[in-house]
Amino acid sequence: MINGEKNLEKPIRWAMVGGGRGSQIGYIHRSAALRDHHFQLVAGSFDIDPDRGRDFGVNLHVDPKRCYPNDQTMFHEEGKREDGIQAVSIATPNSTHYEITKAALNAGLHVICEKPLCFTTQEAMELEKLAKEKERVVGITYGYSGHQMIEQARRMIENGDLGDIRIVNMQFAHGFHSAPVENDNASTKWRVDPKVAGPSYVLGDLGTHPLFLSEVMLPNFKIKKLMCSRQSFVKSRSPLEDNAFTIMEYENGAMAMIWCSCVNAGSMHGQKIRVIGSKASIEWWDEHPNQLRYEVQGRPAMTLDRGMDYLYSEALRDDRIAAGHSEGLFESWSNLYARFAKAMEKADRREAFNDVWYPGIEAGVEGVRWVENCVRSADQGAVWVDYQ
Incomplete structure (x- = not known):
């Protein structure tokens, strides 16, 4: 602690x-x-x-x-x-x-x-x-990624608690930009300007977050190819997207999907990651970051709580207060800065x-590489592309 x-x-x-x-x-x-x-x-x-x-x-x-x-x-x-x-x-x-x-x-x-x-x-x-x-x-x-339950998920996967990993389902889909709020909000306006934001909006701004969570949990999984479709539902944001779907195939045959969106009307944050194995699944939702849902096939679903002795020791090292008290985004960032x-x-x-x-720098490189490949796929008509 x-x-x-x-x-x-x-x-x-x-x-x-x-x-x-x-x-x-x-x-x-x-x-x-x-x-x-x-x-x-x-x-x-x-x-x-x-x-x-x-x-x-x-x-x-x-x-x-x-x-x-x-x-x-x-x-x-x-x-x-x-x-x-x-x-x-x-x-x-x-x-x-x-x-x-x-x-x-x-x-x-x-x-x-x-x-x-x-x-x-x-x-x-x-x-x-x-x-x-x-x-x-x-x-x-x-x-x-500084939340302790991300570390718990990493250790559960590493120790085989889920069996062979088959599917990773991710999303970061909020609704706060479902209207053209950038017209009156300077901090949003630059995010939809290609000269300032770069080649994407929600792919880079949102999608890379759950992507990195998957890299933490599954450090040995490498993307083989992907297919991306992106849309600008608020037309003035084009050519940058405010919604995108990306399907990925890993080198070991496992599959993954990321939905990133800022037009998911009514959603507060909507960032989740679900890892599905041959024996069990886990799911983490950043609006409830102190819990990890653990579902073993044929048994009642369990909710694992931060700070409890049944967690792996690596997941307990970053605790800042005893179990039962909620920790949040500031604690997660503090853990990263430490x-x-x-x-x-x-x-x-x-x-x-x-x-x-x-x-580190490798995570930064991979985030840029992923966005670049997603944009390449989407701009060719949502086709499968080899991951470069």
């Missing part, structure tokens, strides 16, 4: 690019990073408007001299300091991720980046190569950190 005691020798000196006043995701980053004393916020380039960003940073107790007008200036100036930043989180629109991540790595910094890491697999692989050359950690904020911090500390000490599981 995590109780807030010191895990690192010293907190990692940390900065943010983006995530300024009014940014919901920025607050989540800071809440997760600052918990448990893993990181210390010492600098930032919080806003495209330098004055507004400086005012915001000061209200976060950041030295006004270390509130910078842009990321390039911050990396340059912090590099001159003995107490300069060691890591940076990037919470800016999609189109900026590649250049900022590249600049941060070249400045010798660890990086935590919002997904997508970039727009093309070629760019993603370039960043992966650079991160390895610089021996820096790149974490991707697949924020739902993993990022441990990996960064080990990297700085030139120690192997293969034993530290976290959504």
Whole structure:
């Protein structure tokens, strides 16, 4: 159980690019990073408007001299300091991720980046190569994967509790954009602009989340081919989709499907993953993240609860409070930031950190690759394509 005691020798000196006043995701980053004393916020380039960003940073107790007008200036100036930043989180629109991540790595910094890491697999692989050359950690904020019941699912599958895995059924389908809300909402408007959002909307923004959950649970399953159909039900969003269905075949013959949508009217969040084996199935729903449904063929269905002694030990390590009390998204993100911090500390000490599981650069590359293949299939008329 995590109780807030010191895990690192010293907190990692940390900065943010983006995530300024009014940014919901920025607050989540800071809440997760600052918990448990893993990181210390010492600098930032919080806003495209330098004055507004400086005012915001000061209200976060950041030295006004270390509130910078842009990321390039911050990396340059912090590099001159003995107490300069060691890591940076990037919470800016999609189109900026590649250049900022590249600049941060070249400045010798660890990086935590919002997904997508970039727009093309070629760019993603370039960043992966650079991160390895610089021996820096790149974490991707697949924020739902820090829930303990995802780890429980991983261990159940690994230990054969479900038998041979046959089908993986995933969805992330909410209804909050079932009307053209982007007309009055700036934070949604850029998400449907190809110049800023990239080659997809819900495939990249939503679909990659359950995809990564499946990668956590089934780390050895590799996609062989897929077929994707995508639609723009709100026509002004075209060519970007607001709904998509993707069917996938794994190399071992198992099958999977992902439905991602922002026009599922009436749905609050609608992110679920169901893994079906030859003996049993499990299902996790992010609106009830403390439970995992476990269904053994021929027996009554069971609901497994977070924090209980019957879970695998790996699923209990990230508990922050006793069973019966609910944990949520902030705890999940905090668990990921704790993993990022441990990996960064080990990297700085030139120690192997293969034993530290976290959504790293490989997860970022795979998310970009999956979107690219889905778009290729959909744009050819929803045909099967070999996974490249």
